[in-house]
Amino acid sequence: MPTHSAYRTTPWTREQAAALHRRDGVVTPVIYPPERKLDPELHIWDTWLVRDRNGEIADIGGYRAIVALTAPSGLLPGKRHDVATLRYFYSADGREWETGGRVFPETEPLGQRQWAGSTVRLEGESLVVYYTAAGDETHDELTYSQRIAAATGGRIHADDDGVHIEGPFTHETILRPDGERYETEQQSRGMIYTFRDPWYWEDDGEVYLLIEGNTPVPEGSDRCDGDPAQQEFNGNVGIAHSPTGDPTDFELMDPLVDAVCVNQELERPHLVTRDGRYYLFISSHKHTFAPGLDGFDALYGFVSDDLFGPYEPLNGDGLVVTNPENAPFQSYSWLAFGHDEEILVTSFFNYFDYDRPSLDDVGFLPEEEQFRRFGGTLAPTVRLRVDGTETEIVGELNHGHIPLPDEPLPERFDERIARLADEQARDRSY
Template sequence: MNEASSEVPTYRTSAWTREQAGGLARRDDVVAPVIYPPEQRLDPDLHIWDTWLVRDRDGTIADVGGYRIIVALTAPSDLLPGKRHDVATLRYFYSADGRTWATGGRIFPETEPLGQRQWAGSTVRFAANGADDLVVYYTAAGDETHEELTYSQRIVAATGGSIYGDDDGVHVEGPFDHETVLRPDGDRYETEAQSRGMIYTFRDPWYWEDPETGEAYLLLEGNTPVPEGADDCAGDPALQAFNGSVGIAHSPSGDRTDWELCDPLLDAVCVNQELERPHVVVRDGRYYLFISSHRHTFAPGIEGFDALYGFVADSLFGPYEPLNGDGLVVTNPANAPFQAYSWLAFGHRDGILVTSFFNYFDYDRPTLDDVALLPESEQFRRFGGTLAPTVRLQVDGRETRIVDTLDHAHIPLPDEDLPETFDERAARLAAERDSRSY
């Protein structure tokens, strides 16, 4: 724990263990239906992938002049999909009905963000005294002082911007001030120089104010340092390289740019290298911590999937237990294992909803590396590059199950009635059949 922050309680980092993850399996209640391409992409001129909602400080989805807003990583759609991460740019989109989205433009219209490109983060509206300030936390990927592409990562806060909505749509105005607020410390979180794994991570900042205390935190994806010769993973260096963690930083002053690293909330040492885009949903007094991860980032001996994984605790600082026993919440079907990725869960009155992006479809090879073996025309055809159908979860304590899917890019409004679930639809159809039999 960071002892300088007296508001942070004493806690022990929770672990996702090999025993827990060793039980991962595709079960009917965690496998999403096969996704088919929508009639129209959200924006045909753009590849769109990691996506998040603009939220208010209390975590609710912001209503800005009658609009909901999403921010996403984007790249031109004429770029080979596999190259999109090298030029990722933050853009925003808005909708009055949660179904039809308009492109608003770059999130930083008047200033250049830090890094050679920008990776995922979170965006928060601070509404006070009639002004709607917009704060964007993002990952600055690569060192902008280098000509060649680099993979360093740091957490940036962009402040000074504003957002408003009118009859013409949603408008983001700058200029923004971009400030690096967090770097790995080499003690709690591995630096790039320390990394021995296939992927290095210090990214994906997620702003969160704990409803129990009002304290402000940033969740992030990191790696737990495991020195060579350590006893972790029975001393097996091949397993020690898989050391993903869900990190957290605290703002002792409440200032939007003042952050101090704390011990990780959760680590997956010996289990998984990459716990992406951590975020929390509070429901019925429980804290649900979600992350996305890939099949190929699991340690040897564990058969995981490209999927949304989740953990539950009675407080923000745990201890966390994996949902459904092994952590698996939503995954792709076996015949379309890479159809969606980068899931984001958010609360709705009828449960928890999960959005993601439509990744590679009509593709069942065992690894995404094989995409590069396809002709370029096929790489373009098989990449979705837009939002996937929204998944609806039923949550009962430490258990979850998929009960329905909505349309592509459908993010329901707070008072919107949701359609029948799979079970309700089946029961209604059965009743109709029975009534016709008399």
Template sequence: MLDERWADRDARAVPQWTRRQAAGIRRTDETVAPIVYPPDEQTDRDLHIWDTWLLRNRDGSIAEIDGYRVILSLTAPAALLPGKRHDVATLRYFYSTDGRDWTCGGPVFEDGAAFGSRQWAGSALYDDGQLYFFYTAAGSRGEDELTYTQRIAVGSGGTITTDGDGLSITGPFDHEILLEPDGEHYEREAQSRGMIYTFRDPWFFEDPQTGETCLLFEANTPIPDPDREARFDVDRDALDFNGSVGVAVSPSGDPTEWELDAPLLEAVGTNQELERPHVIVQDGSYYLFISSHEHTFEPGLEGYDALYGFVADSLRGEYTPLNGSGLVVTNPADAPFQTYSWLAYPHREEILVSSFFNYYDLQGLSLDDVAHLPPAEQQRRFGGTLAPTLRLTANSDETRLLGALEHGHLPLPDEDLPRLLAEYVADTNDRTKTTYGDGDARR
């Protein structure tokens, strides 16, 4: 039965991110972000903050609640070693009126109510007064030993209120498991051949051209029989790297009812993790973005920790890698892990890209090396807060970085970005000279 389903799936011609395309990945002036320095003020010094996303309306626009905007972040106590943060990840919300100063409102869910032993990345929908928090349920609630089972879940309901003191999100929420891998389109954990197993990162998206209601996610392509996978035109061992961007559809538009569909994109033989997939529609083009690591590329390829992107003329179109290889934004060669987990969203004619401040001042150390440093040094070299927001322009199948804004600055719709950029550059130059003198070789 599995072979019959696989043969049918072959006929669907899922777009591929091929090895030949990814072999063209190179740092360029158009794709390398500026060096990041620690901010004067962190979003919350008591917390490690990493993957972050915005509360959005059904049409993808940023939700505003009585003048407040809301972001959701994966968090852990700042006293915890950075490498352990994923084991206790808790979803918290932050709110702001100016897009610069973010106040932590606390955990989103009541203690012990969510599925999983911890929650990983997702997305958030505000629709006609109703809240939907999509998340990855990692492990099992109440487990004594961590497992890495992943399911896509939602907490719906709750209440969002404002007063003179700020914004508050309160439960109760109704939690449901929405999606699990089917073993046909998407690999089950027991089928996994690769270095890392994925079925996570749900992203709500309503297609503005068709009205179709979708949920994107990260997954892996099943490889039932490596000896018969000639369609991928790669060596057998490369099939262990089998990342994909999955999609589910809600025929009724109900954000809690989903049916799995064929993937939007596969990277079989190229990359194992296509993290946090999301789509922007601009000038009739569909831009599909994902984050990935240098170590999740097949060993014959050289990639970076970076934001990668693809463009098509429809959600299920034939995706072409942006800039030829897919590379959109990466870190400088001498600070290769300074930011990660990029999120792109439209702002007027531009695209803004947020991320989190990751490991910095490594002086040539690998991330494996960092894990063997004394605890105080591991803490010192981890940013654990929001990174500078990047400005990006896209023209057909090419993109170009325009500069950076402040840490955690998510501009309001009417803000003048060129002026903000000039202020940020001037401030950064002053701080660089104060800290490093006029000859900072890392810039």
């Protein structure tokens, strides 16, 4: 066990979250559809980079690769989570992406469908894929149970035809909620419970997984001043440790951060280190904030001098990147990673040309409008300047642009807006 047994879970408090508001430095420009989707045959959403075990983006024979949740593009967008399948994509220049195929082409993964996780290249070409096994595969009807799974035995490599992920993989459940630090589905009192989104992290020779979970709050608890409506909002950022260093052998530890009384879902937790500090990022929704709090679909972040905290919300309230008020759901599921002196943030292009107050209203639109307004591809990459506990958006790159390690970023404030302006200028010249 690492020498952090005495740490205390950091709360994200209602007082901190009550300060949330859109302001300069956290709001992105309006997104417009790209000239071409990454793959027109697929809905593509929650996306992550294939990394080496030191956290760096893996160089796979001159390529880099991403893994994403996918579904056929002919499926109504709101149904995509019910059939989510992991596929991978690769690029030599970080701009143009090719579809590689299913991550598990030869073996059946666990669960009725697979939700987000992380993918790590170990020694040589060896690959481990962590994912959320969603639903009980022994049931005919769709269920929403969640457990952390790992797939080992596969490899990733490149040749003249591109990047290939090959099995066979061995799939196993490696973590379930314990009911004490992490709520089980049976204990859940309100919104859908969470135990998902495993994120691999090595630190000072120790191996960890970050997890999205919920903190059990028994009926009659005095948390949230005893308000049962607020107690239903009990998200946390969990962590598990491998006592042996085996990437499939983990033990649950106390959460790093909890948001009891504040928010139900602290999705896709992940870390970036800068100047000796740990920057912990999560995504969350407007509708998962507790009664009396007004948040946004946004990337939120916290910073600490130690992996185990205490953590301080970035920018005072935790808000790092959000959508503009007239396009509040245009992107989601942000992923931060370091590049030179900046932190870059990818996401997927969600519902655009849509400014209703809730995504629940999408279902009232005609089906053709639901298809038209769903992006289903990579969103523009956001550029962040980070200074201690403060962050600021300083520009955007094009849809799906993930720069190569030694690639200098454009001097112009916004590569994407500059490109659109150039196109409009050319149109006016005809």
